[in-house]
Amino acid sequence: xxxxxxxxxxxxxxxxxxxxxxxxxxxxxATKEISGAVQNTTNNxxxxxxxxxxxxxxxxPCEVEVYSDSAYTVNAxxxxxxxxxxxxxxxxxxNKAVLNTDLWTRLLELTRVHKVTFHKVKGHADNEYNNRCDxxxxxxIKNFKGE
Numbered sequence: 513x514x515x516x517x518x519x520x521x522x523x524x525x526x527x528x529x530x531x532x533x534x535x536x537x538x539x540x541x542a543t544k545e546i547s548g549a550v551q552n553t554t555n556n557x558x559x560x561x562x563x564x565x566x567x568x569x570x571x572x573p574c575e576v577e578v579y580s581d582s583a584y585t586v587n588a589x590x591x592x593x594x595x596x597x598x599x600x601x602x603x604x605x606x607n608k609a610v611l612n613t614d615l616w617t618r619l620l621e622l623t624r625v626h627k628v629t630f631h632k633v634k635g636h637a638d639n640e641y642n643n644r645c646d647x648x649x650x651x652x653i654k655n656f657k658g659e
Contacts (some may be wrong), residue, residue, distance in 0.1 A: 513627065514539065514574045518566040521581060521645035522558025523634070525653050531555065531575040532656065533562035534648025536641055537569055544569065547648040549632035558649065559585045561616040575627045581635030581642055589630045594620060 517538040524531040530591065531553035537544045538654045546565055550558070559582035580586050588594040594616060597604065610616065622628075633639050636646065 514572070516570065516574045516576045517644050518563070518576055519579045519633075519641040520562035520566055520585075520648050521642060522555055522562050523558070523646065523649040523653060524553065524555040524558060525657070528552055528554050529658055530653050531558040532649040532652035533558045533565065534645040534652065535562045535566035535569075536607070536645055537566055538646075545644075545648060547652040549652040556582070556584050557612055557615060560612060560619055562645070562649070564615065564619050564622060565629070567619075567626060567628070570626060572623055573627070575629075577629050577631060579631045579639075579642065580634050581633050583632060586630045586632040588616070589623070589628075590632075652656070 519536045520533070522531065522533045530549060530551050532549040533545065534547040546569065548565065559580065563578055563585060564578065597610045597616065598620065602610045604610055633642050635642060
């Protein structure tokens with residue numbers, strides 16, 4: 513199984529507002545950068561979207577190390593929340609509906625195709641790839657807004 517590294521980040525100008533996401537895929541020394549923007553969204557939706565778009569770039573099942581500064585995204589998997597949400601009909605332990613179920617459902621589908629391991633990185637720190645993803649996301653917002 514091919515081993516891929518995926519760095520991701522999401523950003524929002526206003527929350528909700530115009531959002532952007534960025535991702536960097538790395539495989540055998542080659543890198544691919546992708547990004548996009550959406551109007552009227554949230555930062556959390558952009559964080560999840562970045563991982564989804566990165567995984568959707570893969571043409572065959574891979575072993576993927578995902579690095580994100582989003583505790584929301586990473587902890588959903590590391591703490592097993594997403595599996596409980598799914599088992600409970602997308603309701604949290606307090607019986608309230610889970611937000612962003614469309615994205616969580618898609619991400620869960622992709623993690624069943626690929627062997628994905630999530631890693632939390634510190635945002636806006638000294639991680640060059642996380643910082644690059646942040647720039648991809650914020651540049652996507654600027655381009656979307658015509659700035």
